[in-house]
Amino acid sequence: MRVKYVLSEVLVGLWRNVTMTIAMIITMAVSLTMLGASALLYLQANEMKDYYYANIEVAMFLKSDVNDEQRQALDQQLRSDDLVQDYQLETKDKALEKFQTLWRDTPDLVNSVSAEQLPESFRVKLKNPEQYEDFAVKYRDAEGVDEVLDQRELLEKVFGILNSVQTMSLIAAIVMAIAALMLVGNTIQVAAYSKRREVAVMKLVGASNWFIQAPFVLEAVAAGVIGALLGFGILVLGKVFLIDGALQDLTNLLTPLSWDNVLLMLPFMAGAGALVSAVTAWTTLRFYLRV
Known part of the structure; x- marks a missing residue:
């Protein structure tokens, strides 16, 4: 009731x-x-x-005048580096393909850029992304390296x-x-x-x-x-x-x-x-x- x-x-x-x-x-x-x-x-x-952060990469851009010997030395150093989980070389042609995909909605910009204008780079995935500074110190002044960029700064x-x-x-x-x-x-x-x-x-x-x-x-x-x-x-x-x-x-x-x-x-x-x-x-x- x-x-x-x-x-x-x-x-x-x-x-x-x-x-x-x-x-x-x-x-x-x-x-x-x-x-x-x-x-x-x-x-x-x-x-x-x-x-x-789990899929973050460090971009190590190479100088425009990098030679094969410097490129191979960097490849060997990355292969034996305890900080590195995986890496791959992004050539100028691969960089151009990525650029064309990213900016496909602006054809004028895509047509104005050629592969030679884009830098080569090593795309590196670290075992621990928090160790970026240790990695950057190792490679920032290495021969053939122009810049080491952490994607976390952009994120x-x-x-x-x-x-x-x-x-x-x-x-x-x-x-x-x-x-x-x-x-x-x-x-x-x-x-x-x-x-x-x-x-x-x-x-x-x-x-x-x-x-x-x-x-x-x-x-x-x-x-x-x-x-x-x-x-x-x-x-x-x-x-x-x-x-x-x-x-x-x-x-x-x-x-x-x-x-x-x-x-x-x-x-x-x-x-x-x-x-x-x-x-x-x-x-x-x-x-x-x-x-």
């Missing part, structure tokens, strides 16, 4: 303040969407770091941008969460005020605080969960139509966004929405019931 009463009061409360309920749901949906997006971006950035710039975007989305989520908290609190106050006589009678007859608070708290939790479901739906649509659709060509350098990570956001967002709404409603009612 008590459960039936509480649930019926939840439905009545949601319908009684339908406009504020809709506003609360929309605000929670936007806030939780931003929170879920920032969490996905965090997971994706970590996966990208693990993937690219760190990319990850720096991703981290900035992640931080901005998290800040936006926090701002929206504060707005959602204020709206939840106001909605609960209005609902409690509209039932002030009923609440007063229930207190006079000895009803416990939790029994009085339960409909209001569950009303806020329901709105939070519905908002989380809407936010999760937005993330799913974003993956289907943006990440895997319109922006697929722009994101081909990124590691794929897995459905496992997307589905992980459902319990995360629902739990966050329910918890935040419940705590806010309970805190608001604690002040109200002290009057």
